[in-house]
Amino acid sequence: MTFRKSLAVAVGLLAGLVVAGAPAAAAPAPPPPPLTGEHLGPDRLPRCADVVAALSPRDKLAQRLMVGVDAANPRTTAENVRATQVGGIFIGGNATALLTDQALRGVQAMSRIPLAVAVDDEGGRVQRIDTLDGELPSARAMARTRTPEQVRALGEERGRQQLARGITMNLAPTVDVTGRSAAIGDRSFGDDPDVVARYAAAFAEGQRAAGVTTVLKHFPGHGRANGDSHKGRVTTPPIADMRATDLRPYAELLGPGGPLADGRTGVLVGHLDVPGLTGDLPSSLAPEVYALLRGEIGFDGLVLTDDLGAMDAITDQFTLPEAVERALAAGADMALWTSGGRITPVLDHLERAGLDPAATDAAVTRVLRTKRVCS
DSSP states (O other), X not given: OOHHHHHHHHHHHHHHHHHHHSOOOOOXXXXXXXXXXXXXXXXXXXXXXXXXXXXXXXXXXXXTEXXXXXXXXXXXXXXXXXXXXXXXXXXXXXXXXXXXXXXHHHHHHTOSSXXXXXXXXXXXXXXXXXXXXXXXXXXXXXXXHSOHHHHHHHHHHHHHHHHHTTOOEEOOOBOOOOSSOTTXXXXXXXXXXXXXXXXXXXXXXXXXXXXXXXXXXXXXXXXXXXXOTTTSOOBOSOHHHHTTTTTHHHHHHHSTTOTTOSSSEEEEXXXXXXXXXXXXXXGGGOHHHHHIXXXXXXXXXXXXXXXXXXXXXXXXXXXXXXXXXXHHHHTOSBEEETTOOOHHHHHHHHHHHTOOHHHHHHHHHHHHHXXXXXX
């Protein structure tokens, strides 16, 4: 063998040894997640304890209020928010000035802490942006004519439309299991708790994918009540009966490990008399109802009341400041009244009432977490 051939063989053997001993090429790294608020992580937000501690006692109470505003008058809405620093506003009715031309940006600019901007855009009889972005079918129609996957897509599309107009929270879907209540009717997905849970989850997941906070209602269940709480006190079946039907969607969706039990879906408590649970108070003012939701069902997210200012089940017996105080003391995180105004008298009343400071701090923390202000 010549020297040149020997050198070539040696070089080949050495190259083989180097390749054999080299580690395998690493797999390509997965692409980074998109830079959205959902993926930046809680470390990018201030600690909730620090944010809450920096608020004055009155500002903490203001964060626990969601107040109806005049959707035809963006300027007045902005002035009210600047003066009171409420935690949320509710847009009802048919006027759209507040939902066009990015008017809600100016309202948000008046709040030191981002506002929750809520509507009840359920579809069917109850919707808010239909004249701007098209009709949304009722819950009953969704369940009868679409698959859960199609309802999820519908919820996401509607959520993108809501968010583009400045809406951050939808007081929907309704998870009432229907029976005799005409007040609910086609606002419910049906009379089977499993169907209701499945379709409500689909709609809520679509909304949440778009970035909108959802709220299930009307706890503990209005679907089988004997009347309309807008018109007076109404009674449901006994709580022992409701556990097998009305409470099931809440337990399945919001209980530990439930698909919506991650802090991005809240619960709205109705004004209902529930035998075996509420005593002489409607459910929105009864501590036992909030204990049921927090304890038996295990829900630790945002809880707000149904309308305390324009529903006869409440207004026939209590003034607005009294109703707000009782609801917050009973366990609601936020008190809602859609009729608007009266914010300063309510705050004055709450300051005199002396609500438990620790309970207020816990409630404000849930409010701010839901609004993704802190972590």
